[in-house]
Amino acid sequence: MSDDPHAVPDVSRHGSWREHRAPDIELGSDHALWFIGWRPERDLNPQYDGIPDVPRFGANVEHLKPDGRLCMACIHFDTPEVRAVEEASKRQSEKLGFQYHEYPRWQVHSWEPLTISPSLLCSCGDHGFIREGKWVKA
Ligand SMILES: [Zn+2]
Numbered sequence: 421m422s423d424d425p426h427a428v429p430d431v432s433r434h435g436s437w438r439e440h441r442a443p444d445i446e447l448g449s450d451h452a453l454w455f456i457g458w459r460p461e462r463d464l465n466p467q468y469d470g471i472p473d474v475p476r477f478g479a480n481v482e483h484l485k486p487d488g489r490l491c492m493a494c495i496h497f498d499t500p501e502v503r504a505v506e507e508a509s510k511r512q513s514e515k516l517g518f519q520y521h522e523y524p525r526w527q528v529h530s531w532e533p534l535t536i537s538p539s540l541l542c543s544c545g546d547h548g549f550i551r552e553g554k555w556v557k558a
Contacts, residue, residue, distance in 0.1 A: 436490055437482055445534060447555035450484040451548075453534070456494070458505055467512040474501045476531070483546055483555075491544045497536070498525035 437443070443452035458477035460468050478496035485491050496502055502525060513520035529535040533553030541547045547558040 437480060437492075443482075444479075445553055447481075447550060447553065449548075449555040449557065451555035452482050453550070454480045454482075456480055458502075467508050468505065471504050471508060472501070474499075474505060477502055477505070481540060481550075483542070485544055485546065491542060491546065493540060493542045495536075495540065496523050496525045498527050 437454050438452070441454070444455050445453040447453055455476045456478050458474040462468065476497060476499075478494060481493045481495065483491055483493075506522065510520045510522075526536040526538070526540075529537060530552070535551050535553075537549070539547060539549045539558050541558075549556040549558060
């Protein structure tokens with residue numbers, strides 16, 4: 421297991437996810453987490469036939485920057501279910517002649533309370549760990 425930081429792709433957006441629903445986990449230290457599921461439109465995506473929906477595909481992690489503004493990162497979990505989806509996506513990309521960009525994945529050591537590795541390094545410079553359901557500054 422490595423504690424090397426992972427660069428988290430920037431998916432900042434306007435407004436807080438809190439406007440839509442309460443977080444799945446209040447991590448503390450002005451950080452909150454929402455699980456994101458994977459449920460493709462199956463009629464349009466036959467490449468995913470035989471792969472069940474993935475309720476915990478990844479998560480959005482929202483936090484406040486020192487200036488009080490919102491920032492958002494998105495992570496994917498490294499589970500057999502997520503790998504199966506990504507393998508199918510990669511095969512489809514190759515079939516269509518597109519370059520496939522693999523998204524980084526985080527190891528899940530515990531779902532409840534949530535512990536993942538490695539650390540999360542946001543594009544804004546925010547850096548920390550999610551351990552036992554809490555944000556731990558790096
Ligand atoms: Zn950030």
